[in-house]
Amino acid sequence: MNEVLISGAGVAGPALAYWLARNGFRPTVVERSAGARSSGNPVDVRGPALPVARAMGIMPRLREVATRATRMRILSGTGKPVATLRLPAGKGDEVEVPRTDLAGVLYEAAREHAEFLFDDTITALDQDEHGVDVTFEHAPPRRFDLLIGADGVHSTVRRLAFGPERKFVRPAGLFVATMPLGEPPEHPHDLLVSSTPGRLVSIHPSRGDALVAFVFRSSIVDFDHRNPVQHKQIVTDAYADLGWRVPELLARVADTTDLYFDAVSVVDLPSWSTGRVVLLGDAASCVSLLGDGSSFAIAGAHTLATALADGGGLARYETVHRARVRPKQRGINRSAAMLVPKTRLGLATRNLAARVWPGL
Ligand SMILES: Cc1cc2nc3c(=O)[nH]c(=O)nc-3n(C[C@H](O)[C@H](O)[C@H](O)COP(=O)(O)OP(=O)(O)OC[C@H]3O[C@@H](n4cnc5c(N)ncnc54)[C@H](O)[C@@H]3O)c2cc1C
Structure with a gap:
């Protein structure tokens, strides 16, 4: 052979x-x-x-x-600091x-x-x-x-x-969209994560452009894998009412030619x-x-x-x-609940755990 x-x-x-x-x-x-x-x-x-x-x-x-991300800063939907976690990457090899x-x-x-x-x-x-x-x-x-x-x-x-x-292939109930920010990160060691029930948006530091991710729960059952216009609309609809840097990030979603979108499966x-x-x-x-x-x-x-x-x-x-x-x-299911809690109570519990156990 x-x-x-x-x-x-x-x-x-x-x-x-x-x-x-x-x-x-x-x-x-x-x-x-x-x-x-x-x-x-x-x-x-x-x-x-x-x-x-x-x-x-x-x-x-x-x-x-x-x-060079060494810590994750969890923020509220309006950008208020909630907790800071140490990231394993950067430790050892x-x-x-x-x-x-x-x-x-x-x-x-x-x-x-x-x-x-x-x-x-x-x-x-x-x-x-x-x-x-x-x-x-x-x-x-x-x-x-x-x-x-x-x-x-x-x-x-x-x-x-x-x-x-x-x-x-079994959908896990989450969707993910990623794209380059189009500019370097403001904080080269900080992964910024703004969380609200059922949604998160993150800005991840990288050597060049920072990397943006939207991870969210949605009841969408069908979408066309090859239709970026539809993907942009789904992301925009899911985040339209959020604050922090979200309006600016959605404007970048509209302009990008490099949006990855899929169901988490x-x-x-x-x-x-x-x-x-x-x-x-x-x-x-x-x-x-x-x-x-x-x-x-x-x-x-x-x-x-x-x-x-x-x-x-x-x-x-x-x-x-x-x-x-x-x-x-x-x-x-446990990982999904930690990453994107569905409810306010779930989010508060996750954030409390993050505050008392920063190595989480
Ligand atoms: C948003 C997101 C975040 C993630 N975060 C993490 C993380 O933090 N840590 C982690 O460990 N993993 C993470 N993963 C998962 C990780 O990216 C994948 O598990 C990993 O890339 C799997 O590698 P693979 O080679 O099996 O598949 P892929 O990396 O997907 O590679 C498959 C390749 O096959 C090619 N291909 C597809 N169809 C065909 C075809 N018909 N003919 C020829 N080529 C084809 C594709 O173009 C691609 O190059 C993440 C994934 C996503 C989507």
Whole structure:
């Protein structure tokens, strides 16, 4: 089993390509985007991802691009200080980096060891006992020994090999929109979070532009993934009555060409492989912004490559990696309630907990 196709060059894809190549496989990575992705929301490299990142030699590069947020200042809806929390990133080796930069650093590490096909996607696959025949939108059809779907929460590989998204993707009741602020942060070490029941808006420091996030509860059941005009309207309607810097931020939403918008979702499948097709990262087990998705993507890539190389196989990958992801997925409602409390009472309780326990 030598020729492996990986769909997706986000976080999991390049990490897997690197470790497969180190173990004697020949990886090819197909990525739908033509270049760097938007949605540079900050993500963490910590826990089980740290030994993997150290072994890849990428820690110095990650530190170069890391955000410098060391504390979170919780504000009321009008911008009044409510509590200040210490952030774990910045302690020890843990780093927080914009997702686009993390993907870029992993790509830098993997690019000499794998073939990358950008601006392309798989359109069909057909597997038998010995391999998978893959059709691409642009590249000629090819046969691979193994196909890995590392193409995120809306995975094409999962749809083609396992079935429609609605079978495996469960909305967590929250929506998220992110965009660059368009200017550097006013406070380079402070993550500012203004909370009201059912809504938060944050300004996150980064090396360049600060990063803005809107996370909110909504009863919307349907939206068009590819319609930025609709996304802007949904965010604007959800925040129209709020104070602090929200009116200014909504004006920036109206002007931006770089708004990421999605439902926060949990991905859960009874099995992560079918024949010679395997899922990794958010495609297999998304916990979105409520977990350690990027760290799990890196750790899972290493576990999968090692299991394939040393004969542990897909069963071992699944056993080891599910044990990491399961507790986060089980705790998703609690995490959502902490992040965006639904009611005034829930918000007051969360804020009180933050005041008495700043390491929260
Ligand atoms: C707002 C937000 C905040 C977050 N905050 C955190 C955090 O603080 N900490 C944390 O650890 N995690 C966080 N996450 C989660 C983290 O970003 C993901 O878990 C992580 O990026 C998963 O990596 P992945 O490689 O599986 O998927 P992705 O990073 O989504 O990469 C998937 C790749 O596949 C590509 N692709 C999609 N479809 C196709 C196709 N058909 N063909 C080819 N390529 C395709 C995409 O373009 C993309 O490059 C957050 C997520 C969001 C949305």
